[in-house]
Amino acid sequence: MSLRRSVACVSAAVLSCLVASAAPAGAEEPLKRSDISADAIAPAFRLVAKRLMHSGVAFEGTRADLIAAAAAGVKVVRVYRESDAWVLDAAEPLGLKVVMGLWLAHPRHGFDITDTKAVAEQEQRLRAFVRTHKDHPALLAWGVGNEVETEVADPAPVWTLVDRMAAAVKEEDPDHPTMMVVADTGMDRLTPLAACCRSVDLLGINIYAGAYRDLPDRLTTAGIRKPVVITELGALGQWQAGRKPWGAPVELTSRQKAEFFTESLPWLRQQSQIVGVFPFLWGEKQEQTATWHSLLMPDGGLTAMTDALTRQWQVMDSGLPPAAPAPDLTGVGINADVFAPGAEVSSTLAVTDPQGQPLTTTWEVREEATDLRKGGDAEAVPPPVAVTVLEQGPAVIRFRAPEKPGAYRLFATVRNPTGKAATANLPFLVR
Template identity: 45%
Template sequence: MTMARFLHVPCVALLGAAWTLSALCPSCARADAVRVSVVQRNGRHVLERNGTPFAIRGVGGDGSKELLARCGGNSFRTWGAERLGEALDEAQRLGLNVAAGIWLGHERHGFRYTDPDQVAKQQDMVRDVVQRYRKHPALLMWSLGNEMEGDGTNAAVWTAVNSLAGMVKRLDPEHPVMTVIAEVSAEKVLNLHRLCPEVDVVGINSYAGAATVADRYVKAGGTKPFVLTEFGPPGTWEVEKTPWGRPIEPTSSEKAEWYRRAWRAVVASPLCLGGYAFTWGHKQEATATWFGMLLPDGSRLASVDVMTEIWSGKPPANRAPHVSGLAVAGSPDVEPGSLVKATITASDPEGDPLTAEWVLREEPDAYGWGGDAEAVPRTIEGAVSRASLTEAEIRMPKDPGDYRLFVYVRDGRGGAATANVPLRVKGERRPEPSKRASLPLVVYAENEQTGRPYVPSGWMGKITAMKLDPASTAQPYAGKVCMRVEYSAPNEWAGVVWQHPENDWGDRPGGWNLTGASRLTFRARGERGGETVTFHVGIIGPDKPFADSSVTKLEGVRLTPEWREYVISLDGKDLSRIKTGFGWTVSGQGRPVVFYVDDVRFER
């Protein structure tokens, strides 16, 4: 997810005409905010909007909000504030409201809660968003961050969240503040409660464990009211796998019951304020259908029908089809070019005539993490040789690898059902080749800060003791800036590697083919002199599916206070796939280690 940049737009005069803020941005200047508070009534925590009790019947996602309103929903959440004004205006028009998400940085994405500059910039961004939208009548609450807490043990994260929550409440005392965590653990609940007194509501994202989340939260010490901010089918990490490690996805009919069980269990808790089903729309996350409640054409799946019944008290007049039993004849692990026969059982509650669409797609080399954006896998055109509502014949590709067969069943009245099965073509798979790089290839230099071939996203070791400033003005080698690195712990170790793709440790295709390069050169110096650092090209070993084709290092370099050129020889190395193009590791040396790097490049 991408954090938006927000500009505070003042009232201005243009050509002698006074423009008000509302003329420039209708959602920014409303004065009729609805007061929202959390109160206790008859032993339960309850949200009130202008004194009227309000239970959240919500969703998260980009699907039709008109459909949400028709189904009996009353709220939706956002993760970031990129289009918050539009979301609030649409909600107001439809009689809905919004839990307004403000995205906070994740350390796995490179954000450092120990970096004062990053924390200050994030604080400024949050302030701008709150000041802009705090008066909007469709605002329900503020939601600071989503799953940025990691394992829950980094006190700096909780301290920053609490500081932000306090600031938000001073700017806007009319709305409660929530922060959202991934599942429940003893560390998260303990640290959130003792370090974040300014947070009013805890958002909890839970899937297979959603039905028990209320009990587990209380047993972990939770006393703050909570919202089930994401719930739905079991995640890819919570289901059975094929013998070759691919997750087995439930059918859309099976998923619907997970929504029902989660809601019934969680709303019984006196701490629960309601929930947001995930995801109202469609999204490529592991597969094209895993978490979606809607198809790309807007067709409703059974999960929508279940939530409609829960919200409105009655099922929709026309319900989605039901599917079960998708299976292939024989083994799903087949020879190249084999003919696979698949069957499924499909029915419709109202007896509507059904049609089926069968699609074979490549399986991703690796799945994303934490909702990160994923590329849509390639569809194998012409693979389906014969198909009907209940069966299909598929000619498998000749290329070894993993595939997934999907079936989409539609009733012609806006309802649909989905199922899929993982398939595998036997044989040794040849990894996707890396893109050939033009030499020289600059990894870091002052004038090469856009379109970088590698990103310093691979933080290792005691990362809380590290700081990295890519634009330090402290005596650069050339130009106006260089890179400053500080490791403040007196012991242990830490390091950073430059990765392609970002945040990948060998699970995804990528990297660069640097064939033809004979060396990596860089400039470095120590703050005092005597600092010992090891520099690397390639660190990902052959245990990973997309490893570095070569691993080498310049070990134990003792730096001087003056800039010096260093060279890592690449002669005779296999450079066909270099995923981690540059990096350094440092051990504690009894005092803070500060050093500088500049002009890093691969040369012929």
């Protein structure tokens, strides 16, 4: 199948076109959806995905953020819920495609999957939404739920419900593929997916840190043949990070996160069963910290991570790297981990600008986050803490530790005149 025809398929009726094209010569009838597997459609799908879903991001942002994504080289955005439908209209003039999320209620939030009335109401809500938006030119696929199985002892009944919702979506819109999304929590959850969910065309997996490296082998061991999309790719989950003795997780610097994407994206593009990758998160969101997973600054500013992503997307398009890179923050240090109230705290950065531009650093102390949730649930941002500053510059700060004992975190945001940022933070304890 030619690349031109592949792209046309994606624009009109993605999976139906690909499945029909995958039918063997002389076949009496086209390949059925029930026959879909990585073996059957991965070559055709990858030809398309190389130009689309391998240039994707998970998106929770503003219209300005969406414009910035398109300018950075993004081709597909994945959104999570029906309230994000505005993204369809905003994406079309930018030439972006959308994996449109359909939010399914979670048992951990109190939804009873055995309540037939509640389940029927959820299905009717999804059907109505799909009927309204199924012909939108920016629509690429439907994302049916996101980690609905979180904190459920036996995920099988939940996934059966997801499959029912996917079947309902197919009845309303046979022309766009359905994708379910699960968390990567181990083989005990991965293996049952091999025999699950025949109405789901694509298996989405949210995966963090180096776990992507053995994913192809784990898919083979589990017997999963569906095409797979990495629906969230993050450098390091806060649940995976090393911790200080008092329990505070240690966040990577922006450079370390950028290096992760530089290493992971080319490798994932070479895996035939993985047909798309969505780095997490094009936007800004508090999860442990406001910078842990955010690819953007709160004001929409680009970062070292977005530079790394743009470089990878431009490789596929034979384009140019970012013209004005973010500052390069290669190290951060603090004179101790534990301080007496009012003691002197000092921190230094090893940071330069690739083009020799002047740098400005914003330093901030906040209490350590205590409103910690699972599954991406909204968290409260800890308040800033006023401290007595003794010295402050682009690469150094000295200040008095807070008088109140407790866990804190020192944040450094370094910007150049373009507004691009490098970030780092360090937890410390006052006692």
